[in-house]
Every structure is written in C-alpha cells, then in structure tokens.
Amino acid sequence: MREFCSVLLLSSPYSVLTYSMPEDLPRQMWHVGGRVVVPLGKSFRVGILTDADVAEPEGCVCKDVLWPVDRAPFFSAGYLDFIRDLSIRQMDAAGKILARVLPAALRDLPLFKTREGLAVRLGDLAEGDARAGLARDWMAGRFAPHVCTRRPERLFSLITEPPWPVRPQATAQLDVLRYLDVHGVSSTKTLNAHFGKNVSQPLRVLLRKELIREVESHFEPDVVCAPAAATFSLTDEQQQAVEGFWELLTDRTPRSALLFGVTGSGKTAVYLELARRCLCLGKHVMLLAPEVGIALKLHRDVREALPEANVRLFHGYLSPSDRQRTFMELADQPAPGIVVGTRSSLFLPIEPGLVILDEEHDASFKQDEGLIYQARELAYGRITRSAGLLLMGSATPDVKVFHAARNGGIALKRLPNRVGEARLPVVTLVDLRVEPPEHGPFATSVRDALVAAVHAGEQVIILHNRRGYAPVLYCETCSEPVKCPHCQVSMTLHKRRELLLCHYCGHSLLFPLSCPGCKGNEFLPLGSGTERLEEFLRDDLPRDTKILRLDRDTSRRAGSMQDTLAAFARQEAQILVGTQMLSKGHHFPGVTLVVVVDGDLGLNLPDYRATERSFQMLVQVAGRAGRGEKNGRVLIQTRNPGHYCWQFVRENDYEGFFTREIALRQVMGYPPFVKLALVRVSLPFDQPDAELMNAFAGRIRAVCPAAGVRVLGPAPAPLAVLRGRKRFQCLLKADSWPAIRGVCAEMRKMLSGEKNVRISVDLDPMDML
Ligand SMILES: Nc1ncnc2c1ncn2[C@@H]1O[C@H](COP(=O)(O)OP(=O)(O)OP(=O)(O)O)[C@@H](O)[C@H]1O
Ligand SMILES: [Zn+2]
Structure with missing residues (x-):
C-alpha cells in the first residue's frame, strides 16, 4: 500500500x-x-x-x-x-x-x-x-x-579609528574603510552587494596595511578566562532560592518562576547552581541575556564555575558558518550542555530542561523586526514541551511578570540583600532648575563629586543614553537642522568620525558638508551625546584621568566592547561614559559613584511603558555603584523632580513603583489588564494615502466593535516617516488574543490588494514609535 x-x-x-x-x-x-x-x-x-x-x-x-x-x-x-x-x-x-x-x-x-x-x-x-x-x-x-554548498563568508573589522593613512586618490580603499566605520563588522557579501562590485582587491590591500583584519565574529568569546574567582558558598537566601526552583524543575510539569533580587544580590550564582544540577539530571540548559555584552560575561562566568561543562556561545553576530555548525552539532543530540546566548538561541534544536532569562525585563528580549517575538513567550513554549523550568531573573522585573508572580501564576523567590557587606547606594536627585549646569552638562555639585571621586582613586560610571557628538546639527544660514532624507528626523553629528548619521535608518553623510537645504557652511551642534561628554571630561578633568566610552559607536570594531569592559574591570580607567549598554549586568567592584546626566530622557516618550523603562534603567545603573567594599552613591540630574517615579528610584523601591504603576495601568486600560496590539501600515513616501487610509479607517470601525476590540487610530506614527516610507498605526485593545488576531487577519485582508502597502502586526508591542 x-x-x-x-x-x-x-x-x-x-x-x-x-x-x-x-x-x-x-x-x-x-x-x-x-x-x-x-x-x-x-x-x-x-x-x-x-x-x-x-x-x-x-x-x-x-x-x-x-x-x-x-x-x-x-x-x-x-x-x-x-x-x-x-x-x-x-x-x-x-x-x-x-x-x-x-x-x-x-x-x-x-x-x-x-x-x-x-x-x-x-x-x-x-x-x-x-x-x-x-x-x-x-x-x-x-x-x-x-551541506556546505556556500563558500563561508569572510568577515572584516576596522583596526583603527579615522583618520587612516590612505592617499585621497585611493577611493576604493577609503570607501571600504568608511563603510566598515559606519556599519561595523561586515561580510564580503554585504560589501560586494553595497558597492555593486567585487571589493577583494581593496580588502587585500587594507589587510596588508593592517588597517582592517579578518574576524570570526563581531564578538569573539574571551580566549583567556579570568583567574577563577575565589570559591564561595551560597548565602542562605541564595540556597533557599535554589532549593525552591529545583523543586519546580524536577516536578515534571512546565513551570515559570521569577528570581527577584536587588542589584548585586548574586543572582548569577543561583543560575549557575541550578544549571549544574540540571546537567546532572541529563538535561540541556539555556542561559540567555538581552545583549551580547552580557551574554559574553555569563559565558565567562559559566566556564569559570563549571569548567567541565559542555558550553556553547550563540548569538546573532556569529558568522554564518559558526551558526550553521552550532545547529548541526546540536541536532546531532550531543551530551547535555549549556547554551549561553541571546534571544535567537531559543530556536536551537535542543530540548532545554531549564531556560534562564537574565535581566528578563529588558526590551531587547523582544524582537521587533522581521519575525516579531518575545523571548519570554518563546521560552515558555520550549519548556512546555520538555516539562522544564523557565526562570526569569531581574532586580526590576517587567511589570506584567511581577503582576503574574503576585497573583500566583509565576513562582517567586526574592534576594532582598546584596551579597556580603555591600550595601545599596544612596541616590540623590539634582534639580537642574535650582542648580543649572555650569560645567558642560554638569551642575557644580555633580562636577565636584566627580572630581573628588577621581582624586580618591575611585571609579565612576556616567550614563547618558544618547550616542554621538550632538543629536542636532543646526544650519545657521537657513535655521534648519540637517535631516535624514529618508526619515525626516534630525541627523546626529559624530564629530571624530566626521559623519552625520541617521540613527533610525543608518543613512550617513560626510562632515563637514554644506547644508543640503541652502548650501550654507555655518553650523551649530545642539545638545550633547556621549562623544561630546567624553570630550568635555577630557578638557575639564585633571590630565592624567583615564576615560573610556562604551556605546554602539565604540563597539563597532570587533572585540572593542570587550576590551573596554575588561580595561574598566581591571581599573585601568577611572571613568566610564556610556549609553544604557553599561547600565546592567556588569559587576565593577571599584565603582563608587554613578552619575546620570539627563534622568528625564526616557520619561516622556509616547509609550505607556515609558515610565517603567526609565525606572528600570535608572535602578539598574544605580545598581552599578557600591558593589565592592566602599559604599556607593548615585547622582541623577533632572528638570522634572516632581515625577512620581523619582521617589521610588531614590529608595530603590521596586515594589512601591510596581503598586503605583499597576494601579495606573488598570485605570488607563493597559496591559496586563488588556491585550494590546500595534498594527503598522506603511507606504512609499510619494504615494497618496488619504483615500486609502480613510477607507481603511472606515472598514476597521465597522469590524472592531462586533469583535469586542477597541481601536485607536489609524493615525500617523510618532516616527511618521522612516526609511522613505510613510507610517500609520493603530492600537488595538481587547480582552483576549483571539479577538485581536481575528481583527488583524481582517485588516491584512483589507490591504492585501493594495500596491506597495505593507502591514505588520506587533502583539504586545515594546516599541510604540
Ligand atoms: N554567596 C556568595 N558569596 C560571595 N560572593 C558572592 C556570592 N554570590 C555571588 N557573589 C558575588 O557577588 C557579585 C555580584 O553577583 P551578581 O553579579 O550575580 O549580581 P546580580 O544579582 O546578578 O546583580 P545585577 O542584577 O546587578 O546584575 C559577583 O561578583 C559574585 O561573584
Ligand atoms: Zn534615516
């Protein structure tokens, strides 16, 4: 038959x-x-x-x-x-x-x-x-x-920052250098595609001149392990958390749990002990971080703590051949091991008995483009099939997750104290209306504290969540800022790199330039980013003060992010300036002072999660202070000290914040009390939209009420033009996902015949811009 x-x-x-x-x-x-x-x-x-x-x-x-x-x-x-x-x-x-x-x-x-x-x-x-x-x-x-039908792609990275010792006539070489400067580590394939020709000749020359090098990945795991840290035994609190989670892990039903532990409470040690036991049970472990930088740190932690374990590092920046090799090896059912990585590891072909999401609250666990997903949901999907445990850990849990933990849907364990003698830092607000910035962006008291810490030989972290030199370059002739032609947002000046960059689409212009609007040549950089801050500090502080900067710009060269973090950990510099990349996950015992230049930056975004995200980032960065022997302090500059979040940031009071926030969400009708979806419609910039959007709006209004879905919009998105496309969005609210899905399917159908119109659906959106 x-x-x-x-x-x-x-x-x-x-x-x-x-x-x-x-x-x-x-x-x-x-x-x-x-x-x-x-x-x-x-x-x-x-x-x-x-x-x-x-x-x-x-x-x-x-x-x-x-x-x-x-x-x-x-x-x-x-x-x-x-x-x-x-x-x-x-x-x-x-x-x-x-x-x-x-x-x-x-x-x-x-x-x-x-x-x-x-x-x-x-x-x-x-x-x-x-x-x-x-x-x-x-x-x-x-x-x-x-299987290997393709030639493995070669990846290249810059070795040095501009200016480069290359003749101006060598345009092919300069083009490649500039491309690597803007886009970071790139493959031969991308380079050839971008330039529309084979660039192996200039690449060869640049390799010979040692201006670029070939790399395995954007982020290579550290070759040398730090000397094994002195072994310690778990504190009673840690031990209790481990035993509680272990019971869940071994009870043969899928479970999710939250480890809510203040910054520096030793959550990693709990993860590692559970991972060790899970391997002994004969099951795989996934230990995931929101960012590659933290994944590399965890990878090092695992190798130190469990030197015998079979450990793999996996993230989106591995070379294609490394990714392929990992998939093949894991499909081959190797002995149980640990995968340390970022969200995409959840698609590896193993059955994990334990999935750990460290810093679970972080927005980077959500993938917003292409395949849209939230790692937490994916992870739960994985462990339901293996009857395993999903363990989330954070000092500032996602409000939704903590709500579920409060209501018993997620098991909860706490680590309310820092390990050993370390205390939580003292947080002080500096009201810039009373004490205006008189030293670059710093108020006098903040600058004094900085100088005193440097004098005392201590380490300082300065957070400014904006990269580049200045976010706006203002033309003094026509009084207009230089804008990205594809996104209609201001382009950011990157002074040292002699570039203007659109932070949304990556479009770049060489600087100096003449104004695209009026051909004027006089410009004024407005506002400041991390690069300008670093420049100010170099001028202002004693000459021998060593300063490092960590942001996406300084991480473009392969390995440079790790070099910076390692140098700061070895106390080779006293000041580390950077964006939110440095706010979480890292442990620098020498840091006694943390300064936040503009505490209001994230508070006023048009997003119901804006306060939650700001609160999390501020508590996390504050948590980098005072993790060693000396007590820490945190100075946050603000012009809006009346905002409700400050009281909770000052007292490091997550639960107080949560209580306030969840009450607001209930009144306003936001998650977790409703299901939320963001539907985006985009079309080419020059295509008329009025008729289409009117008809679309009318049809949505006809469908939604019957389905029990409330709809806001369609209206132009806060970023109304992006990458050359006009964007509209509507927000759907309902009591259940099926109701929302039904309406989304209808909306897709409504637009399916329209030329050049794209629609995307983001369930439980993280990014509302
Ligand atoms: N039981 C222990 N005894 C001594 N030291 C410990 C113990 N547990 C953890 N530590 C050390 O305490 C430090 C802080 O731990 P860890 O980085 O895990 O904190 P964390 O809870 O993850 O903080 P954060 O949320 O800020 O990242 C680490 O250097 C770790 O080695
Ligand atoms: Zn742009």
Whole structure:
C-alpha cells in the first residue's frame, strides 16, 4: 500500500504539501523531523518531513519525496510543535518562520556525493539504474549530502579609528574603510552587494596595511578566562532560592518562576547552581541575556564555575558558518550542555530542561523586526514541551511578570540583600532648575563629586543614553537642522568620525558638508551625546584621568566592547561614559559613584511603558555603584523632580513603583489588564494615502466593535516617516488574543490588494514609535 507524508517547505511558498513515499526505497531512510528534498514544479526544494502517516489526498496525484537530507531527525516532535504553535500565534506560515531562523546553508539544496567524492545529480536520484545502489549506500553511510554548498563568508573589522593613512586618490580603499566605520563588522557579501562590485582587491590591500583584519565574529568569546574567582558558598537566601526552583524543575510539569533580587544580590550564582544540577539530571540548559555584552560575561562566568561543562556561545553576530555548525552539532543530540546566548538561541534544536532569562525585563528580549517575538513567550513554549523550568531573573522585573508572580501564576523567590557587606547606594536627585549646569552638562555639585571621586582613586560610571557628538546639527544660514532624507528626523553629528548619521535608518553623510537645504557652511551642534561628554571630561578633568566610552559607536570594531569592559574591570580607567549598554549586568567592584546626566530622557516618550523603562534603567545603573567594599552613591540630574517615579528610584523601591504603576495601568486600560496590539501600515513616501487610509479607517470601525476590540487610530506614527516610507498605526485593545488576531487577519485582508502597502502586526508591542 502506498504511504503518504507531509512536508513543510523551507522556501517560498512555505506551504505544507502531501507527497507519497517512494515504494522502491527502504522505509528506514525516512525520519519525521528530518529534512528531505522534494520536487516542486520543475525544480526541487528542501522541506521537513513533519508527518509520515497521512491519508491519501482525494482528487490529486502526489509526487514522491525525492531523497532524505538527514540520516536522523533534525528536529524533535516537540520542536516542530513549538514552531506550529508559534505560526498560529504570529499568523505566519511555519515554513517561513523556520526559514527565518535556520542558517541559510541548512535550507539550501544540498549537494549529494558518493564516498569517492563524485557528485550525484538530483535528477539521477529521481530515477535511473543507480537509485537502488545509492539507497543501499545511503543506509550503509557511504553516500551522503554535502551541506556546505556556500563558500563561508569572510568577515572584516576596522583596526583603527579615522583618520587612516590612505592617499585621497585611493577611493576604493577609503570607501571600504568608511563603510566598515559606519556599519561595523561586515561580510564580503554585504560589501560586494553595497558597492555593486567585487571589493577583494581593496580588502587585500587594507589587510596588508593592517588597517582592517579578518574576524570570526563581531564578538569573539574571551580566549583567556579570568583567574577563577575565589570559591564561595551560597548565602542562605541564595540556597533557599535554589532549593525552591529545583523543586519546580524536577516536578515534571512546565513551570515559570521569577528570581527577584536587588542589584548585586548574586543572582548569577543561583543560575549557575541550578544549571549544574540540571546537567546532572541529563538535561540541556539555556542561559540567555538581552545583549551580547552580557551574554559574553555569563559565558565567562559559566566556564569559570563549571569548567567541565559542555558550553556553547550563540548569538546573532556569529558568522554564518559558526551558526550553521552550532545547529548541526546540536541536532546531532550531543551530551547535555549549556547554551549561553541571546534571544535567537531559543530556536536551537535542543530540548532545554531549564531556560534562564537574565535581566528578563529588558526590551531587547523582544524582537521587533522581521519575525516579531518575545523571548519570554518563546521560552515558555520550549519548556512546555520538555516539562522544564523557565526562570526569569531581574532586580526590576517587567511589570506584567511581577503582576503574574503576585497573583500566583509565576513562582517567586526574592534576594532582598546584596551579597556580603555591600550595601545599596544612596541616590540623590539634582534639580537642574535650582542648580543649572555650569560645567558642560554638569551642575557644580555633580562636577565636584566627580572630581573628588577621581582624586580618591575611585571609579565612576556616567550614563547618558544618547550616542554621538550632538543629536542636532543646526544650519545657521537657513535655521534648519540637517535631516535624514529618508526619515525626516534630525541627523546626529559624530564629530571624530566626521559623519552625520541617521540613527533610525543608518543613512550617513560626510562632515563637514554644506547644508543640503541652502548650501550654507555655518553650523551649530545642539545638545550633547556621549562623544561630546567624553570630550568635555577630557578638557575639564585633571590630565592624567583615564576615560573610556562604551556605546554602539565604540563597539563597532570587533572585540572593542570587550576590551573596554575588561580595561574598566581591571581599573585601568577611572571613568566610564556610556549609553544604557553599561547600565546592567556588569559587576565593577571599584565603582563608587554613578552619575546620570539627563534622568528625564526616557520619561516622556509616547509609550505607556515609558515610565517603567526609565525606572528600570535608572535602578539598574544605580545598581552599578557600591558593589565592592566602599559604599556607593548615585547622582541623577533632572528638570522634572516632581515625577512620581523619582521617589521610588531614590529608595530603590521596586515594589512601591510596581503598586503605583499597576494601579495606573488598570485605570488607563493597559496591559496586563488588556491585550494590546500595534498594527503598522506603511507606504512609499510619494504615494497618496488619504483615500486609502480613510477607507481603511472606515472598514476597521465597522469590524472592531462586533469583535469586542477597541481601536485607536489609524493615525500617523510618532516616527511618521522612516526609511522613505510613510507610517500609520493603530492600537488595538481587547480582552483576549483571539479577538485581536481575528481583527488583524481582517485588516491584512483589507490591504492585501493594495500596491506597495505593507502591514505588520506587533502583539504586545515594546516599541510604540
Ligand atoms: N554567596 C556568595 N558569596 C560571595 N560572593 C558572592 C556570592 N554570590 C555571588 N557573589 C558575588 O557577588 C557579585 C555580584 O553577583 P551578581 O553579579 O550575580 O549580581 P546580580 O544579582 O546578578 O546583580 P545585577 O542584577 O546587578 O546584575 C559577583 O561578583 C559574585 O561573584
Ligand atoms: Zn534615516
């Protein structure tokens, strides 16, 4: 009797199709969860065999599956189920989701080779005399696909900052240098695509001149481990947390839990002990951080604490070949190990018994572009299939998560004290209306504190959440700021790099320039970013003060972020200036003073989470002070000291903040009391929109009430133009996700025939701009 199976295509049209199983090939060649090659139209595709026992479809003739790619299942049934579930929730095809998360080489048609190295054409696999023999060879392991059809991409990084010792006539070299300067580590493929030609010649010259170097990844794991920290035993609080979580981990039902521990309370040690025990149980562990910088720190922590464990580092900046290798190795079911990484690790083909999200409140756990997802939900999806534990940890939990923990949906353990003798720092607000900034951006008392700390040989962290030299470059001739032609926002001046950059789309202009509007040449940089702050400090502080800066600009060269963090940890510098990158996760015992230049920066964004995010960042950065022997203090400059968040920041009172915030959310009708979705519609800048948007608005109004969905908008988005497209958005509120999904599906249908119009749906949005 003929047998039929389902195959999920990993390339367009991404559908699930029914094929017949070839009767002349042994049944043992096929594995549910393994990749297969199937014919489609006149070509071949790679798909995943998702079901080997389906009924014969009526009224159509099925083609045979051509040949397997994997000798064993690549994905477990649980993994495929997880992807299917995600596809329902994201309203996107499962094949498309997988195509987005699998390394390209694993979706490509493989090259089949005999053991002698002779290539076998796909057509020959379909028919021909060799087929039976090849099947025998396959079973005996003498015939296999060769996956690596692409040449591994080479990655390049700058070695030095501009200016570079290159003749002005050597334009090809300068172009490449500038590109790497703006975009950071880039591959040959991106470079060739950008310049529309092969750039291997200038690359060769630049390598020889030692102006660039080839790297494995943007962020290479530290080769040398710090000397193992003195071993310590867990405090009673830590021990109790471990035992509580361990009970949940071993009770054979999926669980989620929150470790709510103040900054410096030793949450990492709790994670590591649980990870160790989980490995002993024979289960995999995923330890995830919101940012690569913190993932690298955790990777080091794990290797120090568990030197015997099998540890892998995974994040979005690995080279394609590294990503591919990790997927292949893990699909091969290695002994239980630990994956340390960022959110995309959740798609690796292992069954984790324990998933830990460190700094769980962080917005970077949400992916906002392409495949939109929240790592917390994905992680829960993973551990439901393995009956494992999802452990979230933070000093400032997400308000939604803490609400669930309060109501018993999530188990809660606390670490209310810092480890050892360390105390939480004293936080003081500096009212800039009373004490205006007289030393660059600093009030006199703040500057005095800075100088005193430097004198005393202590370390200082200065947070300013804005990179670049000045956020606005104002033309004195036409009185207009220089704006990005694609986004209509002000371009940021990066003085040292001699660039103007759009922080939204990456568009860059060389500086100095003449005003794009009036050709004027006189400019005034307005406001200040981290670069200007650093410049001010160098001029203002004693000459021998060592200053480091950490932001996306100083992290463009491979390894530079780690170098900066390591140098500061070794106390080679006294001051570290930077953006929110330095606010969390790191442990610098020498820091006694933290200064926040503009505490109001994030408070007034048009987003219901603005206060929560600001509060979290301020408490986190304050938490970098006083982690060693000496007490810490924190000075926050503000012009708005009446805001309700300050009282809680000053007292490091998360729960007080939570109580206030959750009451507001209830009154205003925001999550967790309602489900929220943001629907974005965009169209090319020069395309008329009035008629379309009016009709769209009318139809939404007709659909929403019946579905029990309230709608705000459509209205122009706060960033009304981005990357050359006009943007509109509407906010949907309802009591249930299915109601929202129903309306979103309708909205997609409404716009499906419109030319050049794109629609995206963000469930539970993090970024409302
Ligand atoms: N039981 C212990 N005894 C001594 N030192 C400890 C103990 N537990 C943790 N530590 C040390 O305390 C320091 C702070 O711990 P850790 O970085 O884990 O804090 P955290 O809770 O993650 O803070 P944050 O939320 O600010 O990142 C680390 O250097 C760690 O080695
Ligand atoms: Zn732009």
